[in-house]
Amino acid sequence: MIGKFLRGNCLDCPAGRALADQSVETGTRVYSIALAGNPNTGKSTVFNALTGLRQHTGNWPGKTVKRAEGRFSRGGVTYQLVDLPGTYSLLSASTDEEIARDFILFGEPDCTVVVVDATALERNLNLVFQVMEITDKVVVCVNLMDEARRTGIEVNVDRLSEELGVPAVGTVASSGEGLDDLVAAISKVIQGQIVTSPKIPPPPAAATALVDDLVPRIRALYPDLRNARWIAYRLIEGDYRIREALMSGELAGLAQRQAGAS
Ligand SMILES: Nc1nc2c(ncn2[C@@H]2O[C@H](COP(=O)(O)OP(=O)(O)OP(=O)(O)O)[C@@H](O)[C@H]2O)c(=O)[nH]1
Ligand SMILES: [Mg+2]
Structure with missing residues (x-):
């Protein structure tokens, strides 16, 4: 609650x-x-x-x-x-x-x-x-x-x-x-009186293909995570902190909190 x-x-x-x-x-x-x-x-x-x-x-x-x-x-x-x-x-x-x-x-x-x-x-x-x-x-x-x-x-x-x-x-x-x-x-x-719709320049096609491949795998591990796509981009950039969070289960804690909040 x-x-x-x-x-x-x-x-x-x-x-x-x-x-x-x-x-x-x-x-x-x-x-x-x-x-x-x-x-x-x-x-x-x-x-x-x-x-x-x-x-x-x-x-x-x-x-x-x-x-x-x-x-x-x-x-x-x-x-x-x-x-x-x-x-x-x-x-x-x-x-x-x-x-x-x-x-x-x-x-x-x-x-x-x-x-x-x-x-x-x-x-x-x-x-x-x-x-x-x-x-x-x-x-x-x-x-x-x-x-x-x-x-x-x-x-x-x-x-x-x-x-x-x-x-x-x-x-x-x-x-x-x-x-x-x-x-x-x-x-x-x-x-919610202003509904935003962020316009982000598209990433290179090669990165998109890799991310498209990773997102379902991340979602399979952490179904409640809202930022799976962002996480996937950081992984292909070699962000060690995100990689550790994924391996150590820190992301699971975030996913649970997000699930509890929605
Ligand atoms: N002329 C002018 N100076 C400003 C304005 N806003 C802030 N400053 C000055 O800009 C300098 C930097 O401001 P800070 O608020 O310390 O900047 P910051 O983004 O917190 O800086 P970091 O914590 O180092 O990232 C200070 O000298 C402020 O007085 C503005 O709108 N106009
Ligand atoms: Mg400051």
């Missing part, structure tokens, strides 16, 4: 358990939101502005090394915001990437916000696509819009949103501009 209630939170981690305990006490549903993004895009600035906490920010990449958590409420709804370390990808090449990837995959947030740099959109989109492969509950926060304006870069966020199939919101996190719209988009995605 509590598993059902807290679907979206990782009940195996201390933060998830703490959240579970508090939710039992208050009897209210708390929605979890992950803040992902390349290094130095303003994730912690968004986190601080929304939660009122003071997670470390500064003008160099790699400031956030562990995940930080804080809450805020809007319209009678409470959100648990999780500030993740900056990553260029989720392929677990580094501890930071593992922390971010594991939370998005195993923590199953109700919504993942990918904070991107408006002045370097193309480079930042790689991570957006990787996150959209894991989950369709995604909102893109196009931050540093002031820097983009200052350097003459025009970002059409509506067009971006259309092309990605998920909401995109322009923000200046350091001044608070756009953050109300960001929270409104997050809320609509969580409540």
Whole structure:
């Protein structure tokens, strides 16, 4: 029952358990939101502005090394915001990437916000696509819009949103501009008022054939797993962490939690 209630939170981690305990006490549903993004895009600035906490920010990449958590409420709804370390990808090449990837995959947030740099959109989109492969509950926060304006870069966020199939919101996190719209988009995605349909560039045909072959085998082992296709892609990329999770049965735990939640 509590598993059902807290679907979206990782009940195996201390933060998830703490959240579970508090939710039992208050009897209210708390929605979890992950803040992902390349290094130095303003994730912690968004986190601080929304939660009122003071997670470390500064003008160099790699400031956030562990995940930080804080809450805020809007319209009678409470959100648990999780500030993740900056990553260029989720392929677990580094501890930071593992922390971010594991939370998005195993923590199953109700919504993942990918904070991107408006002045370097193309480079930042790689991570957006990787996150959209894991989950369709995604909102893109196009931050540093002031820097983009200052350097003459025009970002059409509506067009971006259309092309990605998920909401995109322009923000200046350091001044608070756009953050109300960001929270409104997050809320609509969580409540199902916005139905996302992520558009991810197709992978090479050879990879697709291998993945098509692997997916039924993974499903045979873990019938309740929702992300079998994503797991298959990571396996052919040689992601050792996913391979270990598959061999050790860690994926079975995830599949059971997903089954209990649905
Ligand atoms: N001009 C401008 N500066 C911003 C904006 N958002 C954040 N900053 C600044 O950008 C720098 C990086 O912000 P952080 O919030 O620390 O970035 P981060 O994504 O958490 O960085 P990592 O934790 O290292 O990945 C800080 O100096 C912020 O004050 C913005 O919208 N406009
Ligand atoms: Mg940070």
